Amino acid sequence: MKAVCYMGVHKMKVETVPDPTILNPRDAIVKITSTCICGSDLHLYNGLIPTMEQGDIMGHEFMGEVVEVGAGIKSDKLKVGDRVVVPFTIACGNCFFCKRQLWACCNNSNPNYWIAEQMMGYSPSGLFGYTHMLGGYAGGQAQYARVPFADVGPIKVPEGIPDEKLVFLSDIYPTGYFGAVNADIEPGDTVAVWGCGPVAQFAIRSAFMLGAERVIAIDRFDYRLRMAEAGGAETINYEEVDDVVQTLKEMTGNIGPDRCIDAVGMEAHDHGVMYMIDKAKQMARLETDRPIALRQAIQACRKGGTVSVPGVYAGFDDKIPMGAFMNKGLTMKTGQTPMMRYMKPLLEKVESGEFDPSFVMSHRVPIYQAPQMYKTFCDKQDNCTKVVMDPWADGAMAA
Amino acid sequence: MAIYGITRRSPLGIALAAGGGTLALLGARRKPSENNTATTSLLINTTPQEAYRFWRDFQNLPRFMNRLQNVTVLDNRRSRWTAAGPGGKPVTWEAEITEERENEMIAWRSLPGSDIEVDGRVEFQQAPAGRGTLIKVRLQFAPPFGTSGTIAKFLNKGASFVLRQDMRRLEALMEAGEIPTTAGQPHGRRDLVTGLMRAADPTRPLPRGTNLTDALAAGRRSA
Numbered sequence: 001m002k003a004v005c006y007m008g009v010h011k012m013k014v015e016t017v018p019d020p021t022i023l024n025p026r027d028a029i030v031k032i033t034s035t036c037i038c039g040s041d042l043h044l045y046n047g048l049i050p051t052m053e054q055g056d057i058m059g060h061e062f063m064g065e066v067v068e069v070g071a072g073i074k075s076d077k078l079k080v081g082d083r084v085v086v087p088f089t090i091a092c093g094n095c096f097f098c099k100r101q102l103w104a105c106c107n108n109s110n111p112n113y114w115i116a117e118q119m120m121g122y123s124p125s126g127l128f129g130y131t132h133m134l135g136g137y138a139g140g141q142a143q144y145a146r147v148p149f150a151d152v153g154p155i156k157v158p159e160g161i162p163d164e165k166l167v168f169l170s171d172i173y174p175t176g177y178f179g180a181v182n183a184d185i186e187p188g189d190t191v192a193v194w195g196c197g198p199v200a201q202f203a204i205r206s207a208f209m210l211g212a213e214r215v216i217a218i219d220r221f222d223y224r225l226r227m228a229e230a231g232g233a234e235t236i237n238y239e240e241v242d243d244v245v246q247t248l249k250e251m252t253g254n255i256g257p258d259r260c261i262d263a264v265g266m267e268a269h270d271h272g273v274m275y276m277i278d279k280a281k282q283m284a285r286l287e288t289d290r291p292i293a294l295r296q297a298i299q300a301c302r303k304g305g306t307v308s309v310p311g312v313y314a315g316f317d318d319k320i321p322m323g324a325f326m327n328k329g330l331t332m333k334t335g336q337t338p339m340m341r342y343m344k345p346l347l348e349k350v351e352s353g354e355f356d357p358s359f360v361m362s363h364r365v366p367i368y369q370a371p372q373m374y375k376t377f378c379d380k381q382d383n384c385t386k387v388v389m390d391p392w393a394d395g396a397m398a399a
Numbered sequence: 400m401a402i403y404g405i406t407r408r409s410p411l412g413i414a415l416a417a418g419g420g421t422l423a424l425l426g427a428r429r430k431p432s433e434n435n436t437a438t439t440s441l442l443i444n445t446t447p448q449e450a451y452r453f454w455r456d457f458q459n460l461p462r463f464m465n466r467l468q469n470v471t472v473l474d475n476r477r478s479r480w481t482a483a484g485p486g487g488k489p490v491t492w493e494a495e496i497t498e499e500r501e502n503e504m505i506a507w508r509s510l511p512g513s514d515i516e517v518d519g520r521v522e523f524q525q526a527p528a529g530r531g532t533l534i535k536v537r538l539q540f541a542p543p544f545g546t547s548g549t550i551a552k553f554l555n556k557g558a559s560f561v562l563r564q565d566m567r568r569l570e571a572l573m574e575a576g577e578i579p580t581t582a583g584q585p586h587g588r589r590d591l592v593t594g595l596m597r598a599a600d601p602t603r604p605l606p607r608g609t610n611l612t613d614a615l616a617a618g619r620r621s622a
Contacts, residue, residue, distance in 0.1 A: 005587030015587040023584065024577045053596075055587035072576060092575035095444055096530065108571040111579040114564065126579065138584045146584060149575065 002391060003057045003142035004370040009047035012058065012371045020138060020146035025072025028150030030086060034163035035141050035367070036061035037387040038088075038171055039197050040312045042378050043266060044130070048288065049314045051115060051133040058370075059141030060088035060128040061170040063163060069150065077151035084154035085347075086140065086147055087339035088171045090126040093152035097125075104336035109149060110135045119315060124336055141370060143391040155343045158351065164358040164388060165350050168198075172386075173357045174342040176202020176263070179310030180210050181342075182333035183259035190214040192248055192257035192300060193233070194293035196224035198360040198386045199310055200263035204231045205355070207261070216251060218244060220269065223383040227359070239271065245300045256302030265311025268292035274319075281318065288315030298325050309334035360386040366393035437538045437558040441566045444531040445573045447523040451502045453573065454521055463568035463578070466561070477510075490514050516541040534569075538562060 005015045020029055038061050043049050063085040069078055078084070091098050091106035098106050106125035110116065113123035115133040126148070129139015138146065147154060157166050176199045185191060191207040193200050196219035204215050208231075217228035218236045225235040234251070241247045248257055266289035269275065274292070281287035297307050298321050307330055325332070349355040362385040365373060373387045443450060453459050457478045461467040468489060469481040476496045484490035492513035498506040506520040517540045524533040540558065571578045 001585075003585065003587065007587065013587065017585040017587055020585055021583065023580055023582070026575070026577055053589065053593045055589040055593065057586060090579075092571070092579075094574045095570070096442065099444065108575045109579055111581060113567065114560075135579075136581045138581070138586060148579060 001143035002367055003138070004059060004367065005054075006044060006052050006056045006058055007054055010045060010375075012045065012374050014368050014370055015055075017057065017142075020144050022068060022070045023146065024148060025070045026149050026151055027070040028066050028073060028078055028147045028154070029068040030062070030064040030084060030140075030145050030147055030154070031067045032062045032064040032140055032143055032145060032391050034063055034167045035059050035389050035391060036167060036170070036172075037141070037370070037373060037377055037389070039199065039377075040130070040265070042374070043312060043314065045374050045378055046267065048266065048282065049131050049133075050119075050288075051112075051131040051136075053132060053136075056129065056132075056136070057138040057142055058129045059139035059145075060130055061167060061172070062086055062128075062140030062145060063157070063167045063170060064145075066150075066154075067144070073151050078154060078156075082154075082156050083159060085157055085166055085169045085343070086128070086145070087153045087155070087169075087174075087343060088127055088130075089153070089336055089339050090128070090135065090137065090148050091152050091340065092149050098152070101338055101341050103338040103340045105338075112136055127336070141367065141389065141391075143367075153340065155340075155347060157347060161350065162358075164361050164364070165356055166347075167388060168202075168357040168360065168386075169343050169347055169350075171337070171339075172198045172360070173202050174339055174346055175199050175310050175337045176204075177206040177209075177342055177346060178335075178337040179203040179261050179263060179308050180206035180212075182306075182308035182310070182335075183207065183210075183261055184306045184308075184331070184333070185210045185212050185259055187211040188213045189258040190216065190252055190255075191259045191261060192216045192218065192297070193228075193261045193263055194218050194268075194297055195262070195264035195311065196221070196228045196235075197263065200261070201227055201231060201360050201385070202357065203261050203263050203310065204228055204233045207259075208232055209355075212259075216248065216257060221380055224385060227385065230359075244296050248300045252302070256300055256305065258302050258305045260297035260301040260305065260307045262293045262297045262307065262309045262311045264293035265309075266290060266313050268294075278318070287318050289313050289317045291317040291320060295319065295321055298330065301328065301330055303328045303330075305330055307332045310337070361388050363387045365389055367391045435540050435558075437540075437562040438536065439559065439563045439566050440533060440535040441570055442526055442531055442533050443570050443573050447502045447525050447532045450523045450532050450534055450573065451505070454523075455499075455505060463572050464565045465568070478507075482515075492517075494519075534566070536562060536566060 001019050002014055003017045005013050007013045044052055066080055066082045066084060089104045090109040091103040092108040095107040104125050109126040110123045112132050116123035126135025126137055128137050180203050185207055189212050191212045193203050196217050204217055207215050215233040217233040218238055219225050220237055220239045228235055236247055238244050268290050270292045278290040282290055301307050362383060367389045376382055377384045377387055457470040457472055460470050466482050468483055471479045473479055479493050481489050481491045492515050493510045494507045495510055496507045504522040508518040509516050520537045522535045526533050568578045
């Protein structure tokens with residue numbers, strides 16, 4: 001089959017690899033109809049998360065049709081022919097954490113848990129196509145994928161709804177929603193969202209769904225700010241203001257945003273000296289992350305407010321304003337999304353026509369264009385917000 | 400750099416982990432001692448009854464203890480164990496149960512005159528508030544080559560690591576019904592360094608009789 005493989009920093013390649021096979025009784029094989037590049041894949045593309053290896057198959061946002069199931073899958077759970085969206089987290093369904101709905105913290109899905117434990121104390125769940133530290137599972141930017149514990153994760157979706165309305169259920173739509181849920185939004189709240197990428201776009205709309213009065217979105221790309229405005233947000237282009245925290249203060253009558261959502265994560269941009277220092281430290285591997293958005297979120301948040309962090313952080317961060325965090329009595333909530341908590345209710349919103357997530361898609365291309373799309377997405381060229389790839393489209397075999 | 404380093408599979412770590420597990424099986428003729436003990440405890444979402452029953456049937460142990468190849472139950476108290484020794488040579492010994500309380504604990508020891516000397520003990524405790532069962536394991540083994548002090552501590556760390564990995568496989572087996580794996584999944588072209596690293600991965604002990612060339616090839620072939 002064709003698969004997008006990591007061949008080194010800034011080097012993605014579509015390679016011909018063997019088709020996946022069932023390796024465990026609760027596996028299924030999914031023939032992929034749509035697969036996306038996630039913003040978090042760009043952290044891998046930029047070589048900033050340890051334990052990627054040359055030849056690893058990328059991708060954790062995909063959907064398709066079940067073509068084979070293992071002997072341990074009961075037919076009422078999943079069967080050949082089912083159309084499914086596969087969540088990016090892998091969960092066994094029966095450990096301490098799965099029983100508490102902490103699906104992204106599953107204790108049994110990461111065969112390389114011991115590598116993650118060295119860095120984090122305990123290992124989160126395994127993920128598709130996202131470093132060996134987090135499982136080393138072959139990803140879904142391919143024509144087929146093997147899905148472990150397939151009776152827990154994949155959600156069956158009806159025929160008749162196009163892929164682009166469904167495929168974002170695999171990660172970014174629930175992740176944006178979870179970011180808003182974690183912000184503990186109350187009626188009347190002002191919510192500030194750092195970043196206007198796809199997760200942020202869903203967080204903005206979810207914040208309104210959950211009762212926010214105002215949403216203020218922060219980014220530097222006009223096309224992304226306009227998309228946030230279309231979702232009802234006010235916007236700040238941080239390249240045009242001196243100080244984001246001060247601007248938010250002025251916009252909220254000196255109170256500050258009640259809830260702050262960092263949908264940027266470890267590769268934040270900014271102007272000024274601090275940014276240059278972070279950038280240099282990250283390049284020298286003295287710091288894994290550039291936590292600029294997180295610092296601003298903590299500084300800007302109103303006293304007693306909540307900081308929610310759906311943005312991805314990898315390791316160790318410098319100069320987190322713990323003093324502000326403690327003295328203002330803030331709450332922080334974060335985590336990889338417990339997907340199985342939100343996929344079903346969010347699918348219902350799509351089915352009923354209440355919400356159409358397809359607005360974030362800017363590019364729909366054959367999979368052989370993946371290497372150049374990684375660059376386009378990373379460099380924010382061509383007004384790129386979200387790339388959806390068809391592994392079977394004409395030309396895919398030409399790669 | 401340090402962050403990067405600790406998350407890579409360090410060759411030294413691998414050597415120690417693999418060496419500790421294997422050398423422990425060499426077994427010089429010395430008594431197992433307090434200084435050469437691997438212990439771990441693990442909370443598993445199951446009942447003490449189920450965990451006890453699974454463990455008490457020693458034939459189940461090779462399903463999660465990777466270095467064990469086979470356990471044959473000889474009678475109610477005695478069993479014959481076969482493990483992968485150094486160079487893939489099988490090492491065999493007999494063990495007998497020295498103490499057991501149903502659903503609570505099992506203790507066993509290798510019989511005098513065995514190639515290797517290991518005393519083992521496992522306890523099953525009901526955890527509070529429906530949290531499952533706390534399983535505590537302790538293995539004592541004779542120090543290989545009569546080593547002691549610093550080297551023994553290193554080896555001991557290796558043995559604890561191996562034991563913990565075994566126990567995590569037990570957890571997966573009991574809770575999920577299977578042990579997570581990526582062995583055999585597809586991937587793109589690997590480079591030589593990646594192939595070497597994968598071949599030396601202590602979570603995937605090499606099959607019997609593998610030589611370096613095969614190991615490299617295997618590392619590059621399977622994920």
